[in-house]
Amino acid sequence: MNSYIPKNEVKVMSSLFKTHDEMTRLFTLKLHNKLDRMGKLFTTDLNNYFYDTGTGKVLVLDDDSFKIMNALFNLKDMLSVEQMVMEEIVSRDKIIDFENTVRAEHLFLAPELDRLYSYDHYEGLKDRINEGLEQIILELTGRCNLRCGYCIYNDDCDLNRNFHQDDMSLEIAKAAVEYTAKHSREEVAVTFYGGEPLLKFDLLKWAIEYSRQIMQDKKLTFSLTTNMTLVTKEIAEYFASVPNLSLVCSMDGPEYVQDSYRKYANGKGSFSRAFQGLKLLAEAFSASQNVLSINAVFAPPYTYDKLNDINSFFADLDFLPKHTEITIGYASKGSVEEDEYITELHQNPKYSHNNENIVSPLWIWMKKQVESHSAIRSDKNNVYSSSIERTLNRVENRFLTDEPRNIFPFNGCCVPGARRLYVSTTGELFVCERVGNSPSIGHVFTGINFDNIQKYYVQDYSDGSIEQCKNCWAVRLCNTCYAANFTQEGFDSKNKNMKCEALRHSLLSELALYHSIREITPEKLNFLEDIEVY
Numbered sequence: 001m002n003s004y005i006p007k008n009e010v011k012v013m014s015s016l017f018k019t020h021d022e023m024t025r026l027f028t029l030k031l032h033n034k035l036d037r038m039g040k041l042f043t044t045d046l047n048n049y050f051y052d053t054g055t056g057k058v059l060v061l062d063d064d065s066f067k068i069m070n071a072l073f074n075l076k077d078m079l080s081v082e083q084m085v086m087e088e089i090v091s092r093d094k095i096i097d098f099e100n101t102v103r104a105e106h107l108f109l110a111p112e113l114d115r116l117y118s119y120d121h122y123e124g125l126k127d128r129i130n131e132g133l134e135q136i137i138l139e140l141t142g143r144c145n146l147r148c149g150y151c152i153y154n155d156d157c158d159l160n161r162n163f164h165q166d167d168m169s170l171e172i173a174k175a176a177v178e179y180t181a182k183h184s185r186e187e188v189a190v191t192f193y194g195g196e197p198l199l200k201f202d203l204l205k206w207a208i209e210y211s212r213q214i215m216q217d218k219k220l221t222f223s224l225t226t227n228m229t230l231v232t233k234e235i236a237e238y239f240a241s242v243p244n245l246s247l248v249c250s251m252d253g254p255e256y257v258q259d260s261y262r263k264y265a266n267g268k269g270s271f272s273r274a275f276q277g278l279k280l281l282a283e284a285f286s287a288s289q290n291v292l293s294i295n296a297v298f299a300p301p302y303t304y305d306k307l308n309d310i311n312s313f314f315a316d317l318d319f320l321p322k323h324t325e326i327t328i329g330y331a332s333k334g335s336v337e338e339d340e341y342i343t344e345l346h347q348n349p350k351y352s353h354n355n356e357n358i359v360s361p362l363w364i365w366m367k368k369q370v371e372s373h374s375a376i377r378s379d380k381n382n383v384y385s386s387s388i389e390r391t392l393n394r395v396e397n398r399f400l401t402d403e404p405r406n407i408f409p410f411n412g413c414c415v416p417g418a419r420r421l422y423v424s425t426t427g428e429l430f431v432c433e434r435v436g437n438s439p440s441i442g443h444v445f446t447g448i449n450f451d452n453i454q455k456y457y458v459q460d461y462s463d464g465s466i467e468q469c470k471n472c473w474a475v476r477l478c479n480t481c482y483a484a485n486f487t488q489e490g491f492d493s494k495n496k497n498m499k500c501e502a503l504r505h506s507l508l509s510e511l512a513l514y515h516s517i518r519e520i521t522p523e524k525l526n527f528l529e530d531i532e533v534y
Contacts, residue, residue: 220243395514464491
């Protein structure tokens with residue numbers, strides 16, 4: 001029995017019970033195809049583990065306990081204790097030890113799932129929407145001065161609306177800000193979106209000043225994402241002067257990476273202008289408490305050399321503040337032709353580990369960076385720290401209880417109309433900017449359509465998800481949400497469910513990484529003690 005017991009984990013133990021009732025129960029679950037939803041085995045280089053769905057507990061398994069778990073989950077024809085003993089998988093005493101741990105830790109007891117639920121999605125929905133708006137997002141324009149190769153708003157991509165020539169009017173912006181003042185609490189965020197929001201910088205500036213004028217009693221934060229090609233010294237200095245403003249800069253890396261996808265409509269690359277804008281912003285923000293962050297998109301070809309180049313590029317930008325948050329992720333699925341590149345990855349053992357069906361060179365590369373450095377963050381900026389920290393924080397603060405509870409949340413969905421509220425250029429209200437084509441939930445001049453929220457984003461989402469979720473071991477870890485799971489007609493359950501296997505694979509990798517770090521270099525997780533959990 002190993003002496004190592006990671007935080008929030010329990011060890012299989014012995015006691016004096018002499019019954020096989022628990023194993024009989026588990027084999028019955030297996031016989032009725034209900035065992036797999038109860039938990040999942042996973043492995044690091046040093047240990048085997050079991051994640052329990054009902055409690056969120058993770059058990060580190062000794063070799064005998066693993067043999068029992070393996071017989072339950074992976075040996076199809078193993079259906080009784082007598083068979084296990086006869087085939088000398090483990091001794092009867094070890095089985096009794098295992099059963100006693102199952103009892104003591106309330107394992108394999110995840111309740112049957114009949115709906116996704118949170119109080120704020122049901123009983124508290126109207127109060128949250130009417131009184132608890134946290135973020136308003138204003139689509140200032142449907143225009144953009146770039147035509148990035150992976151953009152979901154391109155004409156040849158059907159994941160979202162296309163670019164259009166509409167701009168938000170002053171009347172709609174004013175109504176949106178006033179709605180925010182009326183329906184938010186002490187703190188609220190105002191965010192600007194496009195298109196490229198700097199094409200409407202005058203309206204953006206007006207909305208900031210009007211928000212500050214009519215919400216003086218609230219703690220306001222402002223944010224926007226920009227491609228930086230339109231940034232001037234005056235614009236940069238204005239953003240630096242606005243209290244509590246954060247700005248996300250879209251930049252993919254060095255010139256050859258940036259210009260391969262982030263182009264003007266005439267095909268010219270955007271690196272030169274974007275880089276100039278980044279320097280202007282960094283200079284202006286250097287004397288401010290406001291925050292710059294960078295978001296990069298990793299698009300084909302998917303190679304480690306390319307990731308190394310991107311990482312080195314940002315690490316060498318000495319004009320950026322230390323510990324600038326830089327994130328990198330794949331382009332939206334379906335927004336770029338990648339089948340040829342995915343096939344190449346599957347054929348190359350450097351990228352396709354253990355002949356897995358799902359390959360993720362970005363995840364493998366990030367994991368190697370964490371393993372090869374003494375700390376997750378270093379003196380130089382990098383593109384993996386922020387993403388890895390969020391991943392580890394999710395595992396650390398997962399749902400965890402001593403006994404199972406019969407509540408299963410709405411996956412990773414926020415409360416529609418409360419956590420975020422997206423206002424289109426025409427004043428239509430939507431759940432958020434990431435959902436894409438989806439049913440409207442109202443209009444800024446007439447207010448929220450509660451019937452649409454309850455039908456499309458509560459009832460239909462729960463009903464359309466339940467068949468998958470009720471049989472899934474990862475239902476309490478799942479972070480999928482409304483984003484990219486709707487059409488204009490409503491919830492697209494088929495599209496959502498197609499992504500479940502990849503998500504489970506990702507969650508299992510995250511569990512393994514967290515526990516691998518805790519085994520070997522637990523000091524790398526010290527940063528978790530400084531993170532506030534809400």
